[in-house]
Amino acid sequence: MKEILLSVQRAFRLQGEITDFHLLTEGSIHITCLVHLNTGKNYIFQQMNTHVFRNPEDVMQNIRRTAEYLHFHFPERKILHFYQTPSGSYFFQGWRVMDAVSGRSLKSCENLYQVQKAGEAFGRFQKEVSGMNAGMLKQVIPDFHHTRVYFQKLLSLHSDLPEFRILKEWQEQACYVCDVYQKNQIPLRVTHNDMKCSNLLFDSETGQPSAVIDWDTIMPGMAVYDFGDAVRSFASDTSSSEPDLSKVGMNMTKFKAFSSGWLSQTDYTPKERELLIPSIFSVTVELAVRYLTDYLQGNLYFKTSYPEQNLIRTRNQIRLAQKILKQESEMKKLIF
Numbered sequence: 132m133k134e135i136l137l138s139v140q141r142a143f144r145l146q147g148e149i150t151d152f153h154l155l156t157e158g159s160i161h162i163t164c165l166v167h168l169n170t171g172k173n174y175i176f177q178q179m180n181t182h183v184f185r186n187p188e189d190v191m192q193n194i195r196r197t198a199e200y201l202h203f204h205f206p207e208r209k210i211l212h213f214y215q216t217p218s219g220s221y222f223f224q225g226w227r228v229m230d231a232v233s234g235r236s237l238k239s240c241e242n243l244y245q246v247q248k249a250g251e252a253f254g255r256f257q258k259e260v261s262g263m264n265a266g267m268l269k270q271v272i273p274d275f276h277h278t279r280v281y282f283q284k285l286l287s288l289h290s291d292l293p294e295f296r297i298l299k300e301w302q303e304q305a306c307y308v309c310d311v312y313q314k315n316q317i318p319l320r321v322t323h324n325d326m327k328c329s330n331l332l333f334d335s336e337t338g339q340p341s342a343v344i345d346w347d348t349i350m351p352g353m354a355v356y357d358f359g360d361a362v363r364s365f366a367s368d369t370s371s372s373e374p375d376l377s378k379v380g381m382n383m384t385k386f387k388a389f390s391s392g393w394l395s396q397t398d399y400t401p402k403e404r405e406l407l408i409p410s411i412f413s414v415t416v417e418l419a420v421r422y423l424t425d426y427l428q429g430n431l432y433f434k435t436s437y438p439e440q441n442l443i444r445t446r447n448q449i450r451l452a453q454k455i456l457k458q459e460s461e462m463k464k465l466i467f
């Protein structure tokens with residue numbers, strides 16, 4: 132590993148000597164390494180997963196545009212700063228380098244205060260990028276939140292599984308938000324698309340969020356899906372790999388903390404507001420559809436530790452979606 136890191140350091144002309152490095156295991160997509168140099172500077176060396184991101188240059192262009200915009204309009208905000216090689220490339224043999232932002236990321240929040248602060252930080256990020264022209268960003272993963280396309284892929288396969296039947300029955304309801312978006316009834320916005328706890332850094336001293344990171348999936352899209360997906364991730368009681376379905380559900384206390392933090396920062400059109408709660412169901416079903424599709428196709432996309440894991444994840448997300456439907460009116464009352 133050290134040899135690779137040294138060659139990356141040379142390629143990006145980073146001054147000093149590597150004194151220490153740590154492989155960070157939190158990330159699930161790339162190989163990420165925190166590298167300390169004797170100059171006192173810390174960097175993140177990251178080998179990009181080009182199976183997920185087919186056009187790394189487009190990803191970097193989106194990140195650069197977002198960073199420039201935020202730096203200009205909100206200079207106090209911590210942004211991601213990537214380095215270029217002398218020939219102007221953001222990559223050397225698939226590796227890229229950025230400044231390490233101080234703070235620590237958590238797999239999940241440790242208390243309600245963090246949940247509320249996370250909601251605030253992600254909501255604020257969404258609000259701040261909302262002034263950008265979303266149309267100038269690249270769609271780095273085609274049809275990333277096109278729920279109907281995911282359904283089409285699943286339904287082109289054949290299965291006798293009860294999960295297949297349940298999802299098929301949910302198709303129209305789950306595609307409603309996406310259909311509204313396709314008809315341009317809600318605005319095209321800059322979206323982050325991966326607003327989960329491990330993509331937020333918390334300042335070690337103040338305990339406050341210090342930066343939103345992992346900007347690879349920044350794309351034009353639906354702001355309400357960012358909300359729905361973040362709620363799914365922050366307020367659900369288990370991870371999607373939990374096989375014991377009796378543990379699966381939405382925690383209303385966490386929901387209230389997260390959404391109140393988020394909504395204290397954001398502005399939405401009336402139509403978007405109407406779609407905030409339905410989006411939680413839609414993104415959850417969409418994920419179940421993606422897991423089941425991957426399971427039926429032999430686990431090509433999501434990393435698995437055992438062959439049935441994507442089916443377990445499907446069942447987990449279906450149960451969560453059932454719970455979400457039951458809790459929708461309560462959630463509406465809590466946020467409106």
Ligand SMILES: Nc1ncnc2c1ncn2[C@@H]1O[C@H](COP(=O)(O)OP(=O)(O)O)[C@@H](O)[C@H]1O
Nearest residue numbers: 155157158159160161163230231232236329345
């Ligand atoms: N700029 C950064 N500063 C500090 N830590 C970072 C930075 N970027 C990433 N990390 C750390 O590395 C982890 C994985 O990086 P991330 O970009 O989220 O990759 P993945 O897409 O694999 O999740 C993060 O959860 C965080 O702990």
Ligand SMILES: [Mg+2]
Nearest residue numbers: 158329330345
């Ligand atoms: Mg991440």
